[in-house]
Amino acid sequence: MEKLMTEQPFEQARVHGYKASIKAWFIDVILWSYTALIGYKLGYQTWYLQSRHPDFYWHEPLYALGIGVVLASVLSYSTCSVGKAISGLILFPEDRSIFRSASVRLAVFFIALTFIAGLHVSQVSMREFFSDSGLAGAQRIFSALLTPNFAIFEDALFAAIETVYMAFIATSLAIPVAFVLAFFAARNLMKQSALSFAIYCVIRFMMNLTRSIEPLVWAIIFSVWVGIGPFSGMLALFLHSVASLTKLYSEQIESISDGPVEAMTATGAHPIQVIWYGVVPQIVLPYLSYTIYRWDINVRMATVIGLVGGGGIGTLLMQYQGLARWNEVGMLVIVIAAIVWLMDYASAKIRAHLK
Amino acid sequence: MQLLQCNNLSKTYPNGTQALHDVNFTVEEGEFLVIIGLSGSGKSTLLRCINQLHPVSSGELYFEQQQLTAMAGKDLRRQRSRIGMIFQQFNLIPRKTVLTNVLAGALAVTPVWKSLLGLYSEAQKQQALDYLKIVGLEHKAYVRADNLSGGQQQRVAIARALMQNPKILLADEPVASLDPSTSHSVMKYLQKINQELGVTVICNLHFLSLVRTYASRVIALKGGRIVYQGAPGDIDEQWFKTIYGEDAVEVSIN
Ligand SMILES: Nc1ncnc2c1ncn2[C@@H]1O[C@H](COP(=O)(O)OP(=O)(O)O)[C@@H](O)[C@H]1O
Ligand SMILES: [Mg+2]
Numbered sequence: 001m002e003k004l005m006t007e008q009p010f011e012q013a014r015v016h017g018y019k020a021s022i023k024a025w026f027i028d029v030i031l032w033s034y035t036a037l038i039g040y041k042l043g044y045q046t047w048y049l050q051s052r053h054p055d056f057y058w059h060e061p062l063y064a065l066g067i068g069v070v071l072a073s074v075l076s077y078s079t080c081s082v083g084k085a086i087s088g089l090i091l092f093p094e095d096r097s098i099f100r101s102a103s104v105r106l107a108v109f110f111i112a113l114t115f116i117a118g119l120h121v122s123q124v125s126m127r128e129f130f131s132d133s134g135l136a137g138a139q140r141i142f143s144a145l146l147t148p149n150f151a152i153f154e155d156a157l158f159a160a161i162e163t164v165y166m167a168f169i170a171t172s173l174a175i176p177v178a179f180v181l182a183f184f185a186a187r188n189l190m191k192q193s194a195l196s197f198a199i200y201c202v203i204r205f206m207m208n209l210t211r212s213i214e215p216l217v218w219a220i221i222f223s224v225w226v227g228i229g230p231f232s233g234m235l236a237l238f239l240h241s242v243a244s245l246t247k248l249y250s251e252q253i254e255s256i257s258d259g260p261v262e263a264m265t266a267t268g269a270h271p272i273q274v275i276w277y278g279v280v281p282q283i284v285l286p287y288l289s290y291t292i293y294r295w296d297i298n299v300r301m302a303t304v305i306g307l308v309g310g311g312g313i314g315t316l317l318m319q320y321q322g323l324a325r326w327n328e329v330g331m332l333v334i335v336i337a338a339i340v341w342l343m344d345y346a347s348a349k350i351r352a353h354l355k
Numbered sequence: 356m357q358l359l360q361c362n363n364l365s366k367t368y369p370n371g372t373q374a375l376h377d378v379n380f381t382v383e384e385g386e387f388l389v390i391i392g393l394s395g396s397g398k399s400t401l402l403r404c405i406n407q408l409h410p411v412s413s414g415e416l417y418f419e420q421q422q423l424t425a426m427a428g429k430d431l432r433r434q435r436s437r438i439g440m441i442f443q444q445f446n447l448i449p450r451k452t453v454l455t456n457v458l459a460g461a462l463a464v465t466p467v468w469k470s471l472l473g474l475y476s477e478a479q480k481q482q483a484l485d486y487l488k489i490v491g492l493e494h495k496a497y498v499r500a501d502n503l504s505g506g507q508q509q510r511v512a513i514a515r516a517l518m519q520n521p522k523i524l525l526a527d528e529p530v531a532s533l534d535p536s537t538s539h540s541v542m543k544y545l546q547k548i549n550q551e552l553g554v555t556v557i558c559n560l561h562f563l564s565l566v567r568t569y570a571s572r573v574i575a576l577k578g579g580r581i582v583y584q585g586a587p588g589d590i591d592e593q594w595f596k597t598i599y600g601e602d603a604v605e606v607s608i609n
Contacts, residue, residue, distance in 0.1 A: 259446035260449070266525075270467050273467060281451055
């Protein structure tokens with residue numbers, strides 16, 4: 001009891017007001033409900049009752065929530081609360097290890113619980129990993145991969161060239177679009193008036209949305225739209241590149257020095273001239289560097305996109321994998337590794353020279 | 356002849372800082388007017404209001420009998436091109452040659468599409484080289500501007516301002532980033548274009564010794580208000596303490 005005294009919610013708790021306390025309570029409710037639900041589904045149904053595929057009912061999380069509310073409310077009178085620790089309502093004494101405080105121990109417990117649940121959900125099984133049939137399978141695929149079928153070398157090479165070109169076209173087409181959009185997405189240029197700031201917000205939002213959808217998903221969308229093949233892959237990479245380059249370019253514009261811009265404005269130059277002479281010379285080198293890096297990324301992505309029918313070497317890989325022709329897959333893996341390594345090396349070299 | 360007139364000029368920044376309070380003054384053609392004052396007294400703000408880099412909050416501003424505060428767009432740009440400006444940090448275009456930097460002073464009279472392609476007339480190029488000769492840098496025309504020393508960069512900035520063929524040159528602490536001897540060299544070029552080319556100069560300065568050497572008239576700002584107007588020789592001990600505070604000690608640079 002004596003020890004707990006030092007962990008009393010400190011004086012400022014009242015100054016912090018009820019907002020922090022309410023926030024802490026909500027965090028606690030979520031954590032305890034989560035614990036109750038995992039404990040019931042995993043601990044009781046799966047391990048105690050040994051049921052392999054327990055049914056799910058929507059009343060279960062609701063009961064868990066009820067338990068969470070009760071537990072969080074009861075414990076809100078103690079220092080045994082992760083929510084309070086996060087909200088800054090618990091004072092951690094300097095002279096004592098933080099692992100001796102109840103809230104930190106509780107946090108460790110929650111993390112351990114999640115880890116155990118995670119192992120279960122990902123079906124981690126040492127037995128399967130080291131079983132006889134498992135090891136035989138591993139031996140089969142590795143020996144096939146290590147004896148690649150050089151007969152398809154030519155096909156692999158052409159498919160790889162298709163992939164590199166696809167990435168190149170996607171990057172090239174994205175550059176001018178991103179170049180223009182970046183000026184509208186740069187806060188320092190757009191905060192002048194309410195109208196321009198509204199345009200800035202809309203463009204930022206659209207770009208963030210586009211970027212948060214993986215190119216793989218865009219490739220699936222476009223493969224329905226324009227049919228399976230390099231064109232759909234190219235469109236997917238193009239769209240994603242526009243969004244990424246716009247973000248990188250506009251961040252670069254935001255970090256330029258105002259001096260040349262001010263000087264050009266003072267000469268009586270037109271706004272377009274101000275940008276061309278005051279902004280562009282400050283951003284060309286970083287732009288080039290980003291763009292080459294982007295092409296490098298696009299080559300890797302183009303390979304993955306090929307797996308869902310975006311054309312190039314990825315599509316070839318998917319076909320041979322579907323036929324379980326592992327020697328051919330081995331050949332393709334070697335070509336892909338070589339291309340990725342080469343692009344990585346070249347892009348790093350070029351970017352180093354641009355510094 | 357009266358070139359510039361400021362009536363009841365006030366400036367409040369969007370964040371609520373009032374940098375200028377009710378400033379009144381006039382500038383005659385050919386003057387070398389120096390503005391002094393502590394850091395934060397509003398000197399830079401005042402210069403930027405004159406060429407409308409910052410819009411004024413209230414008051415009138417007449418340049419060659421034309422109201423500047425009422426102007427926008429093309430009209431404002433045309434008037435701005437008649438007012439040159441140089442800065443403490445020089446503000447040259449990085450990675451470009453000295454000549455390109457000087458030619459940028461002609462942007463206002465060059466069509467946009469031509470300037471995007473860098474197409475300047477032979478006459479303009481010749482003029483740029485002539486102005487470089489005036490500041491003693493004709494041999495550096497094809498050197499990258501960011502490879503020059505601070506004093507040389509400021510002289511390129513002066514040539515760029517001259518390229519605008521200005522009536523007035525605004526100089527915002529032009530020597531504050533330079534060492535003493537370079538400072539004098541740059542000030543001498545400003546004096547030269549004032550006396551030989553007849554360009555009116557309005558210059559913010561920090562050091563009183565430079566003020567005494569170069570100014571034909573002085574305005575002192577304190578807290579955004581004019582506290583002194585007069586000849587540089589008339590600033591005595593008393594005025595000095597009013598402008599810079601009781602504890603200030605005068606230092607000179609030679
Ligand atoms: N862009 C700005 N936004 C808000 N306040 C500013 C801005 N520029 C200057 N100020 C403020 O205005 C006052 C005058 O600044 P300034 O004109 O730069 O003085 P000086 O050039 O004499 O040092 C200072 O208090 C400064 O903090
Ligand atoms: Mg200043």
